[in-house]
Amino acid sequence: MRVSRRSAVEPFYVMEVLKAAAQRQRSHGDVIMLCAGQPSTPGPGPALDAAVAATTTQVLGYTESTGILPLRHAIADHHRETTGVDVSPEDVVTFPGSSGAFTTLFLAAFDPGDTVAMTRPGYPAYRNSLQALGCEVLELDCGPQTRYQPTVEMLAALDEPPAGLIVASPANPTGTIIDPEELAALARWCEGHGTLLVSDEIYHGLSYGRPTASAWQTSREAVVVGSVSKFFSMTGWRVGWLLAPPALRRPLEVLTGNLNICPPTVSQYAALGALSPQARAELEGHRQRYAVTRDLLLRRLPEVGLRDYAPPDGAFYAWCDVGHLTDDSVAWCRDLLADCGVAITPGVDFDTREGHRRVRLSFAGSTAQVDEALDRMAASPLLQGR
Ligand SMILES: Cc1ncc(COP(=O)(O)O)c(C=O)c1O
Structure with missing residues (x-):
């Protein structure tokens, strides 16, 4: 076998x-x-209501691979409201969970042999999926001195800039938040060194006093990752998304069309409910x-x-x-x-x-x-x- x-x-x-x-x-x-x-x-009441309504009023066939337009609108609005960044539906590609987004993004952005940096400790699926795709994973040792988050100094000390850097804030497993100034500095460094910054922001909304920043507040060459799993309390519905720079949108669309066809349709309608002000x-x-x-x-x-x-x-x-x-x-x-x-x-x-x-x-x-x-x-x- x-x-x-x-x-x-x-x-x-x-x-x-x-x-x-x-x-x-x-x-x-x-x-x-x-x-x-x-x-x-x-999931919040409006999400459940929207799912029920969708099952009775919609065919629930495949949708366009990037996701239904009203959902991409709602995601763009959500980012605009929470970060002040001008996001449009064209910037948004949706996936079956942010997990689906990560694999598709890794395929769209990196080739076998490319080095991608992430923190240690960090979310293991980044490491394991990158390795399955033939990428080299560079783990940056991050301890209490930097709130378990990477810094520009760590990147500057590398022999050469990595093809990608993944940051998560708030992070899993530590829950720590990267300082907005440090995230901005990392985003500028990545932009200046041809490193794709992947900013996992799926825990945004779940913070207890410290401010959270978005990578797109500094660099629209970064990729921002979102999901309905955590703040929206909908892990099993499997809807995630990327805010992607223009050069990556078509590769992402083509790849996700082949790999996933589309995120679960009923879940897209539910996510729309979750993103509504009523939730x-x-x-x-x-x-x-x-x-x-x-x-x-x-x-x-x-x-x-x-x-x-x-x-x-x-x-x-x-x-x-x-x-x-x-x-x-x-x-x-x-x-x-x-x-x-x-x-x-x-x-x-x-x-x-x-x-x-x-x-x-x-x-x-x-x-x-x-x-x-x-x-x-x-x-x-x-x-x-x-
Ligand atoms: C940091 C981080 N990113 C991504 C994911 C994947 O989440 P989902 O695929 O449900 O959006 C998780 C799940 O625990 C996570 O902790």
Whole structure:
């Protein structure tokens, strides 16, 4: 049986945690999930209404591959309102999730052998999909000194400019936000050195005080990535998008037409509902709940012995150092699940070097659940060495 060499990439280990958590749930029925990188709420009411209406009034066949025009209009309006940048529907290409956007963009922008830089720790699917496509991934070591974000100094120290740089702010797994001045400086550096800046802004809207900037506020040669998954609480609907510079639009359109045909049509209508002003209050309510849960988590993490974590400026993650408790975060997370039914994610997905000493906790669940998880962790022998 033929299997390609390029498919030999790392799995997304969080999926293994989800599998183990499902088993524990079947046997004990007591699992609290702090491992999933997704909201625990359904899509906003107007999105659900729009989906129902679409199933009764639309054919729901294929759409144009870049997405229906009203959706691209709504996405352009959303970016204009949130960033002040003049975005038009022609700038927008939609995909099946931002995941679909990333693969298509990597194909459209990079050739095998091209080097693309990203942060370590960082979102593993960037690394794994780039490698599957034959690109070289350059991981930039990013620590607390730079809020786990890249800087112009790091790029300037490279032997040659990379073909691409991916930044995420707020980031997964750290939740940190890149300072607007640094993002602007990176965008200028990339423009000046022929490096394609890919700015993953899918967690925009989920921040707790620090300002978030968009790459397009500085450079329209960058690519901005968006999604309905996080702020809009619609992971399973699979709608994401790119704001793309003119030279990339046609390659993206041609590639996505071949690879995906179009994003799921019912989801495009749902996304249109999610982007409507009527959905705002509900979505802002989610953000406020995350803020309350985040405060609780930050108050209680030291009590359970987790004192060293990245500043969770946004998204819904706490990236914690467990090096004083274990140097095998995979086994430690497995043992924690077996001991008290709390499922958290080992850091190995996100950091190929230090991940065995890190874990990621998601606070997207209910405040009461997170509180209960912390009670259980405080009582666990696995945290007694703290
Ligand atoms: C930083 C980051 N980018 C992209 C994605 C992919 O999201 P989606 O394909 O649901 O838009 C995720 C999902 O967790 C993420 O954390």
